Amino acid sequence: MTYDLMAQFLTEAEEQIVQAESSLAILRRHRGDAKALDACFRAFHTLKGSTGLFDLAPMERVLHAAEDLLSGLRRASADVTVDVTSLVETVDLVSRWLDTLRRTGALPAEAEQAATLECARLKAIAPHANGAKPALAGSGPPPGWQVPPEFEGRGGIAIRYVPRADSYFMGDDPVALMAAVPGLCAVKVSPRDAWGALDDYDPYSCNLVLEALST
Structure with missing residues (x-):
C-alpha cells in the first residue's frame, strides 16, 4: 500500500x-x-x-x-x-x-x-x-438448567455458557469470554459430553460447559 x-x-x-x-x-x-x-x-x-x-x-x-x-x-x-x-x-x-x-x-x-x-x-x-435474559440465582433458572449447588444462596446472576464445538475455529476463547464477565465471583467448568478415551480426545473441539456467578 x-x-x-x-x-x-x-x-x-x-x-x-x-x-x-x-x-x-x-x-x-x-x-x-x-x-x-x-x-x-x-x-x-x-x-x-x-x-x-x-x-x-x-x-x-x-x-x-x-x-x-x-x-x-x-x-x-x-x-x-x-x-x-x-x-x-x-x-x-x-x-x-x-x-x-x-x-x-x-x-x-x-x-x-x-x-x-x-x-x-x-x-x-x-x-x-441481544435481549438475552441472564438467570438470577435464587429466582429460578431457565428451563432445563439446574443452578450448581455451589452457587445456591449466594445471590447475584447465574450464567450458563455452552460454547459451540467449533468455537476455537470461530476465533472465540470461551474461558477468556467468561473471565471477562463483570463482577465474576465463582466459576464451574464441566464437560458437555462425557470424556472418552484419551486416544479419542480432539484438542480442537470444545467440550466445555462454563457456569458462573456474577455479583
Whole structure:
C-alpha cells in the first residue's frame, strides 16, 4: 500500500473516531437515542471496512466485535439496559492504535493480545444487547438448567455458557469470554459430553460447559 493511501486511511479513521465519540457522548445522556446509536454503528462499520485494505487484523477484530454489539442493540427492545458507553474503552483503544500506526507504520506489538481481551469483553456484554435474559440465582433458572449447588444462596446472576464445538475455529476463547464477565465471583467448568478415551480426545473441539456467578 502506498504512503498516500495510508495517510488517507488515517485521516478518515480519525473522522470516524470523532463521530463515534460524539455519538457515545449523546448516548451517555440519552441511552435510547436511536439516531446516535445508528451514527455510532456507522462509524464503527465504516472504520472496520477501511481496515480491510491493510494488515490490521487485531483492529479489524475489535471493530467487528463492537459492530456486533451495536447491531444487537439496534435490534433489541427498548427495555435493554446495556450501557453502550462501555464502547468508550474500545474507541480509546483503537485511537491509541491509530496514533501508533501514524508514528511507526504498524500496530503495537501487543495488539493481538489486547484485541483478544477486548473482543472477550465486548462479547460478554453482547448477550444482554441481544435481549438475552441472564438467570438470577435464587429466582429460578431457565428451563432445563439446574443452578450448581455451589452457587445456591449466594445471590447475584447465574450464567450458563455452552460454547459451540467449533468455537476455537470461530476465533472465540470461551474461558477468556467468561473471565471477562463483570463482577465474576465463582466459576464451574464441566464437560458437555462425557470424556472418552484419551486416544479419542480432539484438542480442537470444545467440550466445555462454563457456569458462573456474577455479583
